[in-house]
Amino acid sequence: MERISGIMESVRKKVPLVHQITNYVTVNDCANVTICAGGSPVMTDEIGDAPVMTGFASALVLNIGTANARVVDTMIACGKAANDAGVIVVLDPVGVGATSFRSSAVDLILRKVDVAVIKGNAGEISIMAGEAGKVRGVDSVGGSGAAAAEALAKRTGAVVGMTGPVDYVSDGKRTYSLSNGHELMGRVSGTGCMLSAVVGCYVGTKGASVDSVGAAISAFCIAGDLAGEKARGPGTFKPLLFDALYNMDGKVADERRRYRSCTAST
Amino acid sequence: MERISGIMESVRKKVPLVHQITNYVTVNDCANVTICAGGSPVMTDEIGDAPVMTGFASALVLNIGTANARVVDTMIACGKAANDAGVIVVLDPVGVGATSFRSSAVDLILRKVDVAVIKGNAGEISIMAGEAGKVRGVDSVGGSGAAAAEALAKRTGAVVGMTGPVDYVSDGKRTYSLSNGHELMGRVSGTGCMLSAVVGCYVGTKGASVDSVGAAISAFCIAGDLAGEKARGPGTFKPLLFDALYNMDGKVADERRRYRSCTAST
Amino acid sequence: MERISGIMESVRKKVPLVHQITNYVTVNDCANVTICAGGSPVMTDEIGDAPVMTGFASALVLNIGTANARVVDTMIACGKAANDAGVIVVLDPVGVGATSFRSSAVDLILRKVDVAVIKGNAGEISIMAGEAGKVRGVDSVGGSGAAAAEALAKRTGAVVGMTGPVDYVSDGKRTYSLSNGHELMGRVSGTGCMLSAVVGCYVGTKGASVDSVGAAISAFCIAGDLAGEKARGPGTFKPLLFDALYNMDGKVADERRRYRSCTAST
Numbered sequence: 001m002e003r004i005s006g007i008m009e010s011v012r013k014k015v016p017l018v019h020q021i022t023n024y025v026t027v028n029d030c031a032n033v034t035i036c037a038g039g040s041p042v043m044t045d046e047i048g049d050a051p052v053m054t055g056f057a058s059a060l061v062l063n064i065g066t067a068n069a070r071v072v073d074t075m076i077a078c079g080k081a082a083n084d085a086g087v088i089v090v091l092d093p094v095g096v097g098a099t100s101f102r103s104s105a106v107d108l109i110l111r112k113v114d115v116a117v118i119k120g121n122a123g124e125i126s127i128m129a130g131e132a133g134k135v136r137g138v139d140s141v142g143g144s145g146a147a148a149a150e151a152l153a154k155r156t157g158a159v160v161g162m163t164g165p166v167d168y169v170s171d172g173k174r175t176y177s178l179s180n181g182h183e184l185m186g187r188v189s190g191t192g193c194m195l196s197a198v199v200g201c202y203v204g205t206k207g208a209s210v211d212s213v214g215a216a217i218s219a220f221c222i223a224g225d226l227a228g229e230k231a232r233g234p235g236t237f238k239p240l241l242f243d244a245l246y247n248m249d250g251k252v253a254d255e256r257r258r259y260r261s262c263t264a265s266t
Numbered sequence: 267m268e269r270i271s272g273i274m275e276s277v278r279k280k281v282p283l284v285h286q287i288t289n290y291v292t293v294n295d296c297a298n299v300t301i302c303a304g305g306s307p308v309m310t311d312e313i314g315d316a317p318v319m320t321g322f323a324s325a326l327v328l329n330i331g332t333a334n335a336r337v338v339d340t341m342i343a344c345g346k347a348a349n350d351a352g353v354i355v356v357l358d359p360v361g362v363g364a365t366s367f368r369s370s371a372v373d374l375i376l377r378k379v380d381v382a383v384i385k386g387n388a389g390e391i392s393i394m395a396g397e398a399g400k401v402r403g404v405d406s407v408g409g410s411g412a413a414a415a416e417a418l419a420k421r422t423g424a425v426v427g428m429t430g431p432v433d434y435v436s437d438g439k440r441t442y443s444l445s446n447g448h449e450l451m452g453r454v455s456g457t458g459c460m461l462s463a464v465v466g467c468y469v470g471t472k473g474a475s476v477d478s479v480g481a482a483i484s485a486f487c488i489a490g491d492l493a494g495e496k497a498r499g500p501g502t503f504k505p506l507l508f509d510a511l512y513n514m515d516g517k518v519a520d521e522r523r524r525y526r527s528c529t530a531s532t
Numbered sequence: 533m534e535r536i537s538g539i540m541e542s543v544r545k546k547v548p549l550v551h552q553i554t555n556y557v558t559v560n561d562c563a564n565v566t567i568c569a570g571g572s573p574v575m576t577d578e579i580g581d582a583p584v585m586t587g588f589a590s591a592l593v594l595n596i597g598t599a600n601a602r603v604v605d606t607m608i609a610c611g612k613a614a615n616d617a618g619v620i621v622v623l624d625p626v627g628v629g630a631t632s633f634r635s636s637a638v639d640l641i642l643r644k645v646d647v648a649v650i651k652g653n654a655g656e657i658s659i660m661a662g663e664a665g666k667v668r669g670v671d672s673v674g675g676s677g678a679a680a681a682e683a684l685a686k687r688t689g690a691v692v693g694m695t696g697p698v699d700y701v702s703d704g705k706r707t708y709s710l711s712n713g714h715e716l717m718g719r720v721s722g723t724g725c726m727l728s729a730v731v732g733c734y735v736g737t738k739g740a741s742v743d744s745v746g747a748a749i750s751a752f753c754i755a756g757d758l759a760g761e762k763a764r765g766p767g768t769f770k771p772l773l774f775d776a777l778y779n780m781d782g783k784v785a786d787e788r789r790r791y792r793s794c795t796a797s798t
Binding site: 024025065067068069095099100101102187188189232233234236238239 | 294302309315322
Binding site: 289290291292294295331332333334335361364365366367368453454455456498499500501502504505 | 559560568575576578580581602770771776
């Protein structure tokens with residue numbers, strides 16, 4: 001895979017504007033992590049405002065964590081605006097499969113919008129891949145490894161990032177497992193949402209690929225490793241995570257990175 | 267009262283899913299405190315999504331802090347779904363009495379939904395108890411002690427938790443004062459909302475009782491004590507509060523706990 | 533200019549209630565910074581609730597960062613309620629000029645509501661002043677210094693606070709540059725929104741003037757200086773910023789303050 005350091009440098013140089021329609025639980029952390037990753041966040045979900053803003057952005061991140069009917073309409077409108085303007089769309093299908101509202105919202109977005117990246121947890125990706133996966137609330141239980149990521153990438157044409165104790169990234173042809181990350185990341189609300197924001201920065205700079213999505217996942221998880229070494233719990237972990245991402249040295253990131261190819265088919 | 271340690275261990279073992287329809291000011295802190303208390307949070311207020319999610323939960327927390335007409339409708343729908351499914355309902359009547367909208371919302375919820383726990387500050391509980399209390403904005407001024415908590419518990423059949431310099435818990439028959447907590451808890455926005463999330467974890471695990479609600483209040487306030495010993499102000503206090511709750515040793519909690527019976531009647 | 537220390541003491545003594553209709557990205561930080569500045573926050577945007585709450589407040593802060601059509605209606609209603617009740621109105625025109633929705637919202641508010649203070653970044657104030665300014669997303673690029681602040685103050689009759697590497701405050705007659713602040717303030721989402729909350733506390737206590745708005749800007753930026761000396765990045769900076777504002781010694785603030793008169797005309 002392409003090194004993190006080079007991609008990270010490009011992101012920091014470009015400062016990509018990342019339009020995010022996300023949930024009200026983690027939106028502040030998403031804005032701050034975007035800045036720490038080298039991007040510039042803008043959040044708006046008013047249908048009379050948001051599609052115009054999408055046009056200024058380098059990437060659009062759609063996160064259905066607390067979406068309501070009004071916001072789903074805005075997501076579709078912004079997704080179309082993004083497609084028209086060549087803005088890359090990232091989908092975070094939070095809790096898909098848990099309720100029919102969420103599943104329908106995801107189906108609708110995938111039908112109406114050309115989504116370049118799908119980033120979800122193991123349960124979400126497994127369900128979207130049509131495999132046996134179980135979603136309880138918005139957190140995943142179980143999941144099914146690299147095969148699910150690869151299958152979903154093949155079916156949708158999107159690059160798929162799948163998080164869990166081990167993370168996976170696949171474009172349907174190349175699949176990698178990524179093994180950085182600290183257990184405290186699972187003890188802070190919204191680390192998944194934050195990762196989608198980081199992915200938005202990276203694909204908004206370098207385009208959507210296994211390399212750019214993989215670099216975003218690894219960079220964020222390495223920040224987690226670094227923060228986890230100093231934190232005393234979930235509370236002190238979060239500010240340290242932001243600092244670690246903001247201060248990250250590209251060379252250190254390259255060295256710390258752990259991944260291997262695990263393409264299931266071909 | 268039943269020891270904190272045993273209840274806390276049960277919560278951590280069960281990891282109860284707590285569905286929260288809460289305000290957008292403190293929702294992120296509520297999610298994080300839920301995790302630190304041993305639970306798993308889910309937030310959604312779309313009427314087409316939320317009642318289904320309620321059915322998966324162990325407790326439903328309704329907080330009217332920034333409720334609007336749309337969200338009150340969702341609260342009623344979720345409250346009914348909770349009652350149908352045997353999911354325990356906790357009400358946090360933020361700012362009740364300050365405006366007729368808030369008072370009407372609380373009245374409506376109490377009429378349509380079987381609420382098992384009411385957790386509010388001294389002003390809110392006093393007003394709901396029909397006593398002289400004054401609410402300015404969403405913070406309480408004044409208040410009237412154990413009698414108000416006991417009266418409201420008797421009138422509604424709910425377990426009542428009432429916070430202030432001294433906290434009270436009552437089911438109408440047994441009433442206790444609880445004396446842990448640090449003054450910096452009053453200098454951070456949303457500690458009341460966070461406590462309701464913790465109460466959701468505890469009653470979602472052990473059912474609604476003076477013991478479970480009292481244990482939640484004491485555990486959260488002891489975390490406040492521990493955080494207050496190290497914090498330099500409200501900013502550094504909050505992450506330390508989360509860490510303290512997450513790392514809390516049950517035995518230490520039992521030792522630090524301060525309470526006494528103060529049943530006013532019977 | 534009037535000293536910070538005296539104004540700060542008055543704010544802490546009064547504990548002004550500041551009603552804020554603000555964006556869901558930074559609302560929690562706005563609530564906490566209000567407390568740290570010595571005020572008491574209340575957030576509500578339901579049209580059946582909010583105008584009543586405005587009547588209890590000392591100041592009303594309108595921030596259009598993530599406003600939607602429903603919320604703009606509430607802003608107008610609350611603005612009128614504030615004018616009727618003698619409550620001071622502060623407007624933060626986030627992203628004005630970036631989209632027609634935002635520009636129309638600002639125009640509408642200025643037509644329907646008597647706004648006493650406008651607090652924006654260089655790009656926003658320049659655009660409102662009718663000068664060449666460029667807004668990309670909600671962050672400003674470029675800007676035009678003291679003249680823009682003074683021109684907007686003259687045109688609207690409001691006291692104008694304009695932030696950037698150097699900040700300005702003007703009532704159209706007196707204009708000052710204010711030079712405190714740390715670069716990490718620009719690496720945390722919502723410091724502009726937080727400043728508007730602090731301005732709300734100060735003008736809600738002492739009325740809207742170059743002195744009160746200038747004191748709020750300086751106090752907040754001095755807190756930034758103090759926090760920046762200890763922080764290791766944007767993550768640890770934010771809690772330290774809150775602590776610094778909360779613990780601020782008036783005398784230290786007076787000593788650290790850097791400003792000079794730069795009235796362009798007269």
